[in-house]
Amino acid sequence: MSLTAPLAHLGAMVLAALAATGRLALFAGRTLGHLLTPPFYLREFLHACLQIGWLSLPVVGLTAIFTGAALALQIYAGGARFSAEAVVPQIVAIGMTRELGPVLGGLMVAARVASSIAAEIGTMKVTEQIDALVTLSTNPMKYLTVPRVLAATLTVPLLVAVGDAIGVMGGWLVGTERLGFNSATYMKNTIEFLEFWDIGSGLVKGAVFGFIVALMGCYYGMNSGRGAQGVGRATKSAVVAASVAILASNYVLTEVFFSA
Amino acid sequence: MIQIEGVHKAFGANQVLRGVNLTVGRGESMVIIGGSGTGKSVLLKCILGLVRPDAGMIRVAGEDVTRVSRDAFLARFGMLFQGGALFDSMTVWQNVAFRLMRGKGRLPKDQAREVAIEKLRRVGLKPEVADLFPAELSGGMQKRVGLARAIAAQPEIIFFDEPTTGLDPIMAGVINELIREIVVEMGATAVTITHDMTSVRAIADHVAMIHRGKVRWTGPVAEMDATPDPYVQQFIHGRAEGPIESVR
Numbered sequence: 001m002s003l004t005a006p007l008a009h010l011g012a013m014v015l016a017a018l019a020a021t022g023r024l025a026l027f028a029g030r031t032l033g034h035l036l037t038p039p040f041y042l043r044e045f046l047h048a049c050l051q052i053g054w055l056s057l058p059v060v061g062l063t064a065i066f067t068g069a070a071l072a073l074q075i076y077a078g079g080a081r082f083s084a085e086a087v088v089p090q091i092v093a094i095g096m097t098r099e100l101g102p103v104l105g106g107l108m109v110a111a112r113v114a115s116s117i118a119a120e121i122g123t124m125k126v127t128e129q130i131d132a133l134v135t136l137s138t139n140p141m142k143y144l145t146v147p148r149v150l151a152a153t154l155t156v157p158l159l160v161a162v163g164d165a166i167g168v169m170g171g172w173l174v175g176t177e178r179l180g181f182n183s184a185t186y187m188k189n190t191i192e193f194l195e196f197w198d199i200g201s202g203l204v205k206g207a208v209f210g211f212i213v214a215l216m217g218c219y220y221g222m223n224s225g226r227g228a229q230g231v232g233r234a235t236k237s238a239v240v241a242a243s244v245a246i247l248a249s250n251y252v253l254t255e256v257f258f259s260a
Numbered sequence: 261m262i263q264i265e266g267v268h269k270a271f272g273a274n275q276v277l278r279g280v281n282l283t284v285g286r287g288e289s290m291v292i293i294g295g296s297g298t299g300k301s302v303l304l305k306c307i308l309g310l311v312r313p314d315a316g317m318i319r320v321a322g323e324d325v326t327r328v329s330r331d332a333f334l335a336r337f338g339m340l341f342q343g344g345a346l347f348d349s350m351t352v353w354q355n356v357a358f359r360l361m362r363g364k365g366r367l368p369k370d371q372a373r374e375v376a377i378e379k380l381r382r383v384g385l386k387p388e389v390a391d392l393f394p395a396e397l398s399g400g401m402q403k404r405v406g407l408a409r410a411i412a413a414q415p416e417i418i419f420f421d422e423p424t425t426g427l428d429p430i431m432a433g434v435i436n437e438l439i440r441e442i443v444v445e446m447g448a449t450a451v452t453i454t455h456d457m458t459s460v461r462a463i464a465d466h467v468a469m470i471h472r473g474k475v476r477w478t479g480p481v482a483e484m485d486a487t488p489d490p491y492v493q494q495f496i497h498g499r500a501e502g503p504i505e506s507v508r
C-alpha cells in the first residue's frame with residue numbers, strides 16, 4: 001500500500017459527504033418549491049400534525065420533566081460551592097428554554113419521527129407504492145414530503161413550548177420538595193427572570209429542528225435501497241443524520257442568537 | 261400508439277435491456293412473454309417514465325415520452341404493478357378510487373365509492389372487501405384490487421404486469437375475459453406481461469417475446485404456434501431442453 005492511500009481514502013470520503021450534502025440541499029429546495037405551488041393535501045397535513053406533534057407529547061414531556069429535575073439538583077450542588085444555591089430557578093429556566101428544551105425535544109422527535117417517516121416512505125418505495133402514486137398523477141414530493149415537513153416545522157415549536165413548561169415544573173418540584181425552596185418564590189424568580197427571547201429563541205430552534213427531522217426522514221425514505229435491508233439502512237441513516245444536524249445547527253443558531 | 265426504438269437500460273453492471281424495438285397499435289392487445297428477470301417489468305416502467313432509459317426513444321401517440329407534460333400523459337395510463345403496490349394506509353375502496361377523487365373532474369366521495377365497488381365487482385370481489393385494508397387480503401385478492409385500481413378511471417392505455425399470477429384457474433379465466441372486454445369494448449390499448457400461456461391465448465392480439473434484452477420474436481398470436489423460432493417453441497411449451505439455458 002502506498003503512503004498516499006489513506007489520503008485518497010479521506011479525499012473520497014470528503015467528496016462523498018459533499019455530494020450527499022448537495023443532494024440533500026437540492027431535495028430541501030425542491031420541497032420548498034412544492035410547498036408554494038398547488039395542489040395542497042390538507043388531509044395529509046393534518047394527519048402528519050397528529051402523528052408528529054400530538055403523539056410526540058408524551059416522550060417530549062417525560063424527557064423534559066426528568067431533565068428539569070436533574071438540572072435543579074446539579075445547579076444546587078454546583079451553586080453550593082460558592083454559596084449561590086439561590087440561582088436554581090433562574091438557571092433551570094434559562095437552561096431549559098434556551099438549550100435543553102429544544103435540543104432534547106428535537107432529539108426525541110428525531111428518534112421517534114425521522115425513523116418512522118423513513119421506514120414508512122422507504123417501505124412505500126420498495127413496494128412500488130411511490131411508483132404507483134406517480135402513475136396515478138400524484139407527485140410524491142407534494143403528497144408525502146411537503147405535508148410532513150410542514151407539519152414538523154409547525155408542531156415541533158409547540159412541543160418545545162410544552163417541554164419548556166414541563167421542564168421548569170420538574171425543576172420546581174425538586175426545588176420545593178427536595179431542596180427547600182419556597183414554592184411562590186421559586187415561581188416568581190423564574191417568571192421575573194425569563195425574557196421573551198429566552199423562550200422565543202428556543203421556539204425558533206424547534207422549528208428548524210422539526211424541519212430537519214422531517215426532511216431527513218423523507219430524504220432517506222425516498223432514496224431507500226431495495227428490500228427490507230434497504231429500508232433498515234434508510235431508517236438508521238435518517239435518525240443519525242437528523243440527530244447530528246440538530247446538534248450542529250443548534251451550535252450555529254446559538255452563535256447567531258447569543259454571541260455578542 | 262406506442263413505439264419503442266433501441267431502448268437500452270443497465271443497472272450498474274447488469275445490462276437489462278439491450279436495444280428493444282417494439283410497436284403496439286392503437287386498440288391492440290399486446291402480450292409480452294419472456295424468462296424471469298429479462299426486463300419485462302423494467303420495459304413497462306421505461307414507457308411510463310418511472311425508469312429513465314440509457315438510450316433509445318419511446319413515443320406514445322407520436323410524442324416523445326421524455327418531452328410531454330407529465331400530468332396529462334399519465335392521466336391516459338392505468339398500471340397494474342407486479343406486486344400490487346396498493347397503498348397500505350388506505351382502505352381497499354380508497355385505493356381503487358384514488359384517481360377518481362383527485363385532480364380535475366373529481367367525483368364526490370359517495371359517487372367515487374360506488375364506482376370503486378362496481379370495479380371491485382368486475383374483478384370478482386364482493387362489496388364487503390371495500391372497507392378492509394390491503395394487508396387484510398390474500399395475495400390474489402390484492403392483485404385484483406390493483407387491477408380494479410388500474411381500470412377505475414377508464415384509461416386509454418393499460419399495462420398489466422402479471423395479472424393472473426397467484427389466482428386460481430377460474431379467477432384467472434375471469435380476469436382474462438375482463439382484459440379482453442376492456443380492449444374490445446372500451447377500445448383501450450393494453451400491454452400485458454404474463455407467464456401463463458392460457459392467458460396469452462385468451463388476451464393477445466400480438467405477442468412479443470423478450471430474450472437477452474431484445475425482442476426475440478413478435479407477431480400475431482395465431483402465428484405463435486407455427487413459428488419455427490426454437491426460443492419461442494421452447495418457451496411456449498415449457499421445455500427444459502433447448503437454446504434458452506436454465507441454470508441448475
Ligand SMILES: Nc1ncnc2c1ncn2[C@@H]1O[C@H](COP(=O)(O)OP(=O)(O)OP(=O)(O)O)[C@@H](O)[C@H]1O
Nearest residue numbers: 271274276294295296297298299300301302303342
Ligand atoms: N430498480 C432496480 N435497481 C436495480 N436493478 C433492477 C431494478 N429493477 C430491476 N432490476 C433488475 O433488472 C432485471 C430485470 O428485472 P424485471 O423486474 O424487469 O424482470 P422481469 O422480466 O419483470 O421478471 P419477472 O418475470 O420475474 O417479473 C433484474 O435482473 C433486476 O434485478
Ligand SMILES: [Mg+2]
Nearest residue numbers: 300301342421
Ligand atoms: Mg416482472
